[in-house]
Amino acid sequence: MSILVDDDTRVVVQGITGGEGKFHAEQMIEYGTNVVAGAVPGKGGQEVGGVPVYDTVDQAVEAEDADASVVFVPPAFAADAIFEGLDTDLDLVVAITEGIPTQDMAKVYKRLTEVDTRLIGPNCPGIITPGEAKLGILPGNIFESGNVGLVSRSGTLTYQVVDSLTSRGIGQTTAIGIGGDPIIGTDFIGALELFENDPDTHAVVMCGEIGGEDEEEAAEYIAQNMDTPVAGFIAGRTAPPGKRMGHAGAIVSGSGTGTAESKINALNDAGVPVGDTPEEVADSIEDLL
Amino acid sequence: MKLHEYQAKQVFAEAGIPTPGSALATSVDEVVEVAEDLGYPVAVKAQVHVGGRGKAGGIKLVEDADEAREAAESILGMDLKGYTVEKVLVEEAVDFTNELYVGVTMDRGEGKPVVMVSERGGVDIEQVAEKDPEAIVREHVDPAFGLHPYQARKAVYDAGIPQSVARDVASVVSTLYDLFEERDGSDVEINPLMVTSDDDVVAADAVMNIDEDALFRQPELAEMEEEAAEDDLEAKANEYGFDYVRLDGNTGIIGNGAGLVMTTLDLVDYYGGEPANFLDIGGGAKAERVTNALDMVFSDENVDSVVFNIFGGITRGDEVAKGINAALEQFDEIPKPVVVRLAGTNAAEGREILNDDLVTVEETLEGAVQRAVEFANEEADQ
Numbered sequence: 001m002s003i004l005v006d007d008d009t010r011v012v013v014q015g016i017t018g019g020e021g022k023f024h025a026e027q028m029i030e031y032g033t034n035v036v037a038g039a040v041p042g043k044g045g046q047e048v049g050g051v052p053v054y055d056t057v058d059q060a061v062e063a064e065d066a067d068a069s070v071v072f073v074p075p076a077f078a079a080d081a082i083f084e085g086l087d088t089d090l091d092l093v094v095a096i097t098e099g100i101p102t103q104d105m106a107k108v109y110k111r112l113t114e115v116d117t118r119l120i121g122p123n124c125p126g127i128i129t130p131g132e133a134k135l136g137i138l139p140g141n142i143f144e145s146g147n148v149g150l151v152s153r154s155g156t157l158t159y160q161v162v163d164s165l166t167s168r169g170i171g172q173t174t175a176i177g178i179g180g181d182p183i184i185g186t187d188f189i190g191a192l193e194l195f196e197n198d199p200d201t202h203a204v205v206m207c208g209e210i211g212g213e214d215e216e217e218a219a220e221y222i223a224q225n226m227d228t229p230v231a232g233f234i235a236g237r238t239a240p241p242g243k244r245m246g247h248a249g250a251i252v253s254g255s256g257t258g259t260a261e262s263k264i265n266a267l268n269d270a271g272v273p274v275g276d277t278p279e280e281v282a283d284s285i286e287d288l289l
Numbered sequence: 290m291k292l293h294e295y296q297a298k299q300v301f302a303e304a305g306i307p308t309p310g311s312a313l314a315t316s317v318d319e320v321v322e323v324a325e326d327l328g329y330p331v332a333v334k335a336q337v338h339v340g341g342r343g344k345a346g347g348i349k350l351v352e353d354a355d356e357a358r359e360a361a362e363s364i365l366g367m368d369l370k371g372y373t374v375e376k377v378l379v380e381e382a383v384d385f386t387n388e389l390y391v392g393v394t395m396d397r398g399e400g401k402p403v404v405m406v407s408e409r410g411g412v413d414i415e416q417v418a419e420k421d422p423e424a425i426v427r428e429h430v431d432p433a434f435g436l437h438p439y440q441a442r443k444a445v446y447d448a449g450i451p452q453s454v455a456r457d458v459a460s461v462v463s464t465l466y467d468l469f470e471e472r473d474g475s476d477v478e479i480n481p482l483m484v485t486s487d488d489d490v491v492a493a494d495a496v497m498n499i500d501e502d503a504l505f506r507q508p509e510l511a512e513m514e515e516e517a518a519e520d521d522l523e524a525k526a527n528e529y530g531f532d533y534v535r536l537d538g539n540t541g542i543i544g545n546g547a548g549l550v551m552t553t554l555d556l557v558d559y560y561g562g563e564p565a566n567f568l569d570i571g572g573g574a575k576a577e578r579v580t581n582a583l584d585m586v587f588s589d590e591n592v593d594s595v596v597f598n599i600f601g602g603i604t605r606g607d608e609v610a611k612g613i614n615a616a617l618e619q620f621d622e623i624p625k626p627v628v629v630r631l632a633g634t635n636a637a638e639g640r641e642i643l644n645d646d647l648v649t650v651e652e653t654l655e656g657a658v659q660r661a662v663e664f665a666n667e668e669a670d671q
Contacts, residue, residue: 071446076505101473101503102395106432109400139602154548156600159633160654163600180547181641182397187423209548212397233553238536238558239567246547246569248502249397255415277557277655278552 002129002174003149003194003201004092004118005051005068008279009133012037012057012066012090014073014081016048024096025049028070031140032119033133036064039084057088070135078122079104086117094135095121095178095185104249105183112185119185123247125177126154138175146171148285149195149228151188152207153180153214153247157235157278164282172180173201180247182211188218195223196226203229203288205281206272210236211249211258217265230286232267232274234260290499293336295378296513297497300472304464306479308492311380318651320361321354321380329353330382333360337372343412345369350382383491388481389450390414390425392496393464393469395502402430404440404457404466406448410481436466453488461490472510473503522588529581533570538563540665541586541625545570553651553658561653562662565592576615583616587624593668596661597629598654606631606639617647626664630657 014039015021026049037060044055050178054060073081078097085093126136130143144166152158195201208215237260252258264274275281303309314320324331335347347358347369390410396403407425426448441462470479478496504511526533540562543549554564628649631639651657
């Protein structure tokens with residue numbers, strides 16, 4: 001079992017004719033993902049990696065019965081592409097694009113309250129159910145099918161932790177990168193809820209980082225609603241206030257909210273062990289399983 | 290991206306927000322000249338990106354030419370919390386009866402902009418926010434509609450702003466929200482918004498921070514950024530297209546992906562070292578990017594060693610290793626010891642390819658960080 005995506009998921013790639021879109025669509029297909037279409041305005045009728053391209057997402061859904069999309073559209077046009085996915089009534093939109101203006105995302109966030117579609121991202125590596133499907137840019141070869149769920153705000157940090165798990169023979173049900181922007185679709189709580197309801201997920205890794213209060217809210221959710229054990233990691237303990245640490249959302253505010261300390265304390269209070277190093281997170285998961 | 294006060298005031302004034310008469314000056318003579326033109330009293334204000342300028346001696350009120358000269362001599366060239374003051378804004382002093390606060394920011398938890406108004410503006414607004422948060426009225430805005438005029442009025446009346454100026458303050462709030470929206474603000478703020486004895490309102494200070502991800506559609510503001518860059522290394526990072534933050538320590542850090550680089554910094558600290566910087570080279574590791582990254586880190590005179598931490602995902606470890614070799618071979622002498630840790634796809638092959646004469650290779654993240662910290666401590670002792 002898994003959450004959100006599996007080998008039945010029918011995927012349309014928005015922006016499939018661009019450099020990134022083409023490369024990663026081919027990687028997704030090679031991994032075994034059921035990519036059924038691409039959508040790029042003005043490129044309808046072409047083919048990429050054996051997949052037909054349509055001018056609109058609506059046409060792609062109509063012709064190929066797609067139910068999820070992955071967005072590889074440059075930042076200036078990405079919010080528009082996400083709106084197109086949301087308004088076409090897909091089940092899931094995964095936005096990989098980094099650098100979407102925050103005010104564009106505020107408008108998307110509002111729309112999310114009006115539709116049933118789930119958004120993952122933006123500025124994220126995507127989602128993978130090992131052995132079945134990946135929607136995004138995650139390197140499939142480091143993942144292995146198993147019983148640990150993983151949710152993270154960061155890409156390469158996720159890979160680091162997954163690598164530690166896989167090398168110990170611990171596989172994953174599904175791994176979700178929720179993204180490093182200040183305003184995102186699915187948040188920690190959204191992902192944790194899905195893992196809690198998945199009988200095959202026996203433990204969850206949650207990798208947070210400085211900025212905002214998502215981790216604090218997630219800690220409260222874990223304490224009140226979860227039976228599945230969670231192990232955590234928080235990046236950015238040494239980050240100075242007022243500086244954006246790579247991710248647009250990774251910033252400790254001048255007034256001192258969003259610190260690693262506050263997040264670690266909140267998780268510890270919720271009974272979640274937080275590793276000092278990524279290896280310690282894998283140790284905790286081994287203990288919890 | 291932060292605008293200087295004088296830049297923000299220019300933007301506000303163009304949008305119709307009342308600001309005091311002012312001009313920028315870079316020399317003592319210029320300060321006096323501008324002050325004479327404006328008429329005393331005037332305020333001489335350091336233009337650097339630090340908060341609490343007044344308390345740190347970066348703002349002075351002067352009554353005549355002698356005082357103006359004295360203030361200019363003390364402020365121009367002074368070190369204000371690590372920044373050298375090169376420009377001052379000379380501005381008409383406002384005769385005020387009250388100081389208000391108005392601001393717009395993005396409430397990331399709610400995913401919506403929020404407008405803030407307080408009757409208790411001035412230098413202690415942060416204390417007010419902490420001790421008496423009710424004194425700052427907040428009104429969330431639906432970004433699809435923008436700020437309704439009634440919301441601006443509601444915030445102003447709820448904040449207890451007197452009727453005599455309420456209409457003018459509401460108008461400033463509406464204009465400020467429009468600027469926030471049209472100019473892709475992340476924080477836009479007037480503190481204090483002064484009320485004069487004639488019941489006029491004047492923006493005595495101005496904060497305007499812009500969403501860096503939106504600069505592509507704000508060309509005028511992007512040009513102001515170049516004027517505002519203060520740290521040479523940060524300017525260089527902009528040029529190379531790196532996410533870079535300079536810190537105080539002596540262990541340089543290069544990696545790929547924000548979360549993993551932050552983690553590397555944390556581990557340097559955890560193992561008893563001090564991180565010198567955050568540098569994310571992003572996806573891939575072409576020789577040119579690696580060269581630029583090393584150039585950045587070696588340009589920081591505090592750096593005593595470097596840890597290079599790359600997790601190869603789609604980019605294979607052997608390709609990364611070739612990039613690192615090619616970059617290091619360009620140096621006649623490697624200025625400081627470099628520790629490399631490669632993981633992920635084809636990492637073992639990559640480690641084979643790395644040139645041991647140029648770098649120290651470690652297999653684990655923990656091992657690499659510990660080694661780099663050791664090197665940094667040894668170098669620092671010499």
